[in-house]
Amino acid sequence: MKKIGFLMVLVSVFVSCQKKSSIELTTDNIADNTKVEVYIRPLDADEPEFITSGVIVGGKATLDNPFEEGEWAYVSINNQNKDLILFIGEPGNITIKFDSSKPDNRVVAGTSNNEKVQEFTLESVAISEKLNKFFEQKGARMQEIAQNPNQNSEELEQLKSEYKGLSDEFVTLIKKYEQANKDNIFGLIMFVELMNTQEKSMKEYKADFDSYSEELKSSKFGKRVAERIKELMEVSDIKELNIGDVLPEFKASTPDGKEITLTSFLQGKKLVLVDVWASWCGPCRQENPNVVKAYEMFKDKGFDVIGYSLDKDDAAWKKAINDDKLMWTQVTNLKFWNDPIVKDYGIKGIPANYLVTPNGVIVAKDLRGEELAKKIEEILQK
Structure with missing residues (x-):
């Protein structure tokens, strides 16, 4: 026994x-x-x-x-x-x-790496709180001065400098954690976040990536990073569209199969937001409520939106439209990053949006959060 x-x-x-x-x-x-x-x-x-x-x-x-x-x-x-x-x-x-x-x-x-994630999160939240406080206290004033920069140029520069200082704190924080963890996966994750800041050229980021160990570079995540760098290097020479440029023509289909061009959509509108997104894009989905809010505020004043998706799964695209309550016209070619709009518009990441006049001239781009509604109101009041 x-x-x-x-x-x-x-x-x-x-x-x-x-x-x-x-x-x-x-x-x-x-x-x-x-x-x-x-x-x-x-x-x-x-x-x-x-x-x-x-x-x-x-x-x-x-x-x-x-x-x-x-x-x-x-x-x-x-x-x-x-x-x-x-x-x-x-x-x-x-x-x-x-x-x-x-x-x-x-x-x-x-786990040890998730303990580091928690440390990073706590420090980044502290910086986010300072940024939120800045916008609460000085955001409206900064927007007001920006509309008349010649009258208050010194104050505007001071506010811009203060905002940049807070933004730089976040980048400095990422750099700190990347340098302290170059021998593990968390360091490589922080490296990706640094790439997203676009402070350096892709050739420089490629050299930084090459300095990581072969073990990390050959990991599943490392291979994804290498592929992403390759993709970005291929589009790094593509010219991005800027304010004042005319938005190139596009052609894509609605959920019910109707083909629409940019030119045809712009007819009869005062102001249009061309919103490039995808159902699989987390930041796009997080931004969608802001676009919904702006659309509801200004849809009866000559403003309209056309969503252009980089999806490749028809069902996922339609589900996201329904789930996020996107009430405006939606189009796609279901070609993912091979869609012609990526090269024609110089798109290197999404969400990407362009606020345009009826003749397709870009008057603002890549607006986020409350900035979108403020800019629309400013232009429509002119």
Whole structure:
């Protein structure tokens, strides 16, 4: 009997050692049976890759962790873009705490790299709070002066300098974490975030990437980064459109198959936003509520929107239109990054948008958040 008991202990120990690693999400203020999904975060041009899913029961969802090596990933709660939680998908027991009433207080932990993600998140939130405070206190004044820069040029330059200083703090923070983690996946993730700032040329970023270890570069994430660098280098010489340029013609189809050109759409309009997006683009989906708000505010005053999607999945495109309540005209060629508009418009990332007059002249571009509505109102009042 003693031998059998000892054998059972050995089996028990073996089974416990073979226990799968997990992703454990603990929530507050989220209803039971709410769907939770895990995706690999796209590097702008990539579609998100679905990893696993589950539902919240008793304020918790415990998912099997299938990650075999480090990946930049996120948790999506009930398909709400405001509730995306970034973490590093890697082997181990990853823990995430999220309160929907306090979304900035999310906590990611459980593995060494995710401890670093949490440290970075806390520092970046502090900078974001300072930026938000700046816009609350001085944003309106900055916008007001910008409309009459000759009268208050010194004050405008001072405000611009203050804003740039706060923005630079965030870039400095990314650089700090990238330099401190050049020997691990988190450092490579921070490198990607630095690439997104476009402070340097793609040739310089390529040289920086080459300085990473062969192990990191040959990892699944490293290969994705290498492919992204290759894509960006191919389009780096494409001329971007600027304010004052005439938007090139395009041709694409609506969800019901009707072909539309830019020229035909602009007829009879006072002001049009050409909004380039995709269902798989997280930042695009996060920006969609701002476009909806602007459309509702100005649609009866001569303003209109045409959405041009870089989707390649017809069903996903139509679902996103419905889910995000995009009420304006939508078109696509379902060609992903091979769509002619990418080269014709010099698009290197999305969302990208162009505010144009009836003759297609660009009067503003890449407007985000409240800036979009403010600019539309300013132009329509002229």
